[in-house]
Structures are given as structure tokens and as C-alpha cells.
């Protein structure tokens with residue numbers, strides 16, 4: 768497996784954008800089709816796994832709220848499936864979200880996309896709710912991962928510990 772995941776950003780060339788658009792149109796049952804120009808406009812949000820100039824896999828990561836980030840448009844080329852590309856891209860997207868102060872990372876998965884559901888579950892995500900998406904006629908699961916747990920009182924801060932210790936005689 769190629770170990771290089773890159774955020775091409777401004778360096779994204781038309782051929783990269785075209786490959787990403789084709790990959791998403793082919794693999795992700797999307798209602799709207801992507802074109803290279805749309806991908807280029809969102810280049811800063813895409814991470815790609817490259818072999819030379821060949822896009823093997825891609826993922827998009829966006830900030831929704833200051834605390835909430837969303838992973839979307841994850842796709843791996845057919846011949847590269849099962850080699851860990853998706854898992855690696857998710858890890859890189861999470862790193863970026865964490866650098867941006869994320870507390871929760873979420874994604875949506877069509878109910879019944881077992882491969883993707885299994886993958887996100889393995890990466891620590893939980894399905895928290897589902898809704899019906901009339902445009903596709905599918906139920907969609909909302910999956911979340913909390914990446915910053917609430918602070919709980921440490922033993923030293925608990926009320927018992929704060930009261931003066933009984934003096935030893």
C-alpha cells in the first residue's frame with residue numbers, strides 16, 4: 768500500500784480533480800454528480816492517497832461547527848480495496864479535525880452499506896440516529912465519534928479530598 772496521504776490544496780491539478788470526481792461518481796451512490804471544477808473549489812478539504820499522479824482513494828473533511836467536523840466522500844478505487852487505504856484516510860482526516868479543535872467527528876452512511884458501516888465501527892464510530900433521505904429513497908445512519916471526553920473530577924478534586932484531613936494523633 769502507498770503510505771502517502773496528501774492534502775493537495777492549491778497544488779491540486781485538473782487531472783487529480785478529474786480522477787476524484789470520477790471515483791466519487793463511480794463508487795459513491797451520490798444524487799448529484801461531481802465534476803473536476805467542483806472538486807477543485809473544495810480542494811482544501813480533500814485528502815488523497817496518491818501513487819505518482821494516480822488517485823487511489825480520497826476523503827473530504829469539513830468543519831460544521833467549531834466542535835463538530837464531518838467526514839464525507841470517502842472512496843477507494845476498486846483494485847485497491849481491502850488494503851487499508853480507507854482506514855488510513857480516516858486517521859488522517861481525524862488528525863486534521865483534531866488540529867482544528869474538533870470534539871466530535873461525524874459521517875453519514877447509507878443503511879446497509881455494510882463495508883462502510885463495519886469500517887467506521889472499527890474506527891470507533893457509533894451510529895447515533897437514522898433518517899430517511901427522500902432523494903435517494905434510503906435510510907441514512909448518522910455516525911459519530913467523540914474525540915474529546917468531558918472532564919470528570921479527579922480523586923484529588925472530589926469534595927471528600929478537599930475537606931481537611933483528620934489530624935493524626
Ligand SMILES: CC(C)(COP(=O)(O)OP(=O)(O)OC[C@H]1O[C@@H](n2cnc3c(N)ncnc32)[C@H](O)[C@@H]1OP(=O)(O)O)[C@@H](O)C(=O)NCCC(=O)NCCS
Pocket residue numbers: 794795841842843844847848849850851852853854855875876877880881882883885886887889
Ligand atoms: C468502504 C470503502 C471506503 C472501504 O475502503 P477499503 O480501503 O477497502 O477499506 P480498508 O481496507 O481501509 O478497511 C478495511 C476494513 O473495511 C472493512 N471491510 C473490508 N472488506 C469488507 C467486506 N467485504 N465486508 C465488510 N467489511 C469489509 C473491514 O472493516 C476492514 O477492516 P478489518 O479487515 O480490519 O476488519 C470502499 O470499499 C469504497 O470505496 N466503497 C465504495 C464507496 C463507499 O461506500 N464509500 C463510503 C461512503 S460512507
